[in-house]
Amino acid sequence: MNSITNTVSRDEFLRLFTKQLQYQDPLNPLESKEFTAQLAQFSSLEQLIHINENIDSLKEIQKGLNQSVFTNLIGRYVRSEGDRINYKGTPVEFSYNVDQPLNSLTLNIYNQSGELVKSIDLGPAQAGNRTYQWDGTDSSGNQVPQGVYKVELIGIDKEGQSTAVPTEVESLITGIDLSEDTTYLILENGSRVSLGEIKTITQGGA
16 A cells, blocks of 8 residues: 555555455455445546556657647747747848737837847837837947847836737747647747747748
8 A cells, every 4th residue: 555645556456355355254254235345446446547548648649749740840930929039130020919009109129138229119009910020220220130139019008007018929940849748849039839829830931
């Protein structure tokens, strides 16, 4: 018997049950209803063991299917919620959703060191989905080095409160991460997303 869980395994149950039959008192044999109850317990144990074995098998099958599906996605582009864009020397686009009218909306762009590269006043914004294309220049109009940058949208609502506006970015899938229970896609921009976080999958970039 397992002293930690206070349960017995299938083999332990069989050994105890066999010993009980072997050493029962002939003058006071095991009652039929008690015998039936113990058989029912064993039957339930067997069913639970088989269910657990089947679940483990299904998990392995699912893991194999996930690996196959995710591996085939390498080299494609996905769009998902995120704030990292990969600037490659040409204008890069991202989208965002404004869920309420804003008195003002400001776009901040940071480099990988967390330094502010450029701040852009986008003016008032009505509710709806929009896209923005950054030309890769800093606040002085100079072209920035290629690499990964972070975008941040901060809005001011009609009550004067600051609110963050979520962004969606597109990035190339470069690998998969199978080290956890959930499989993640590794993106060129340094992010990783699960399949449930993906909005669109395309053959090429925007």
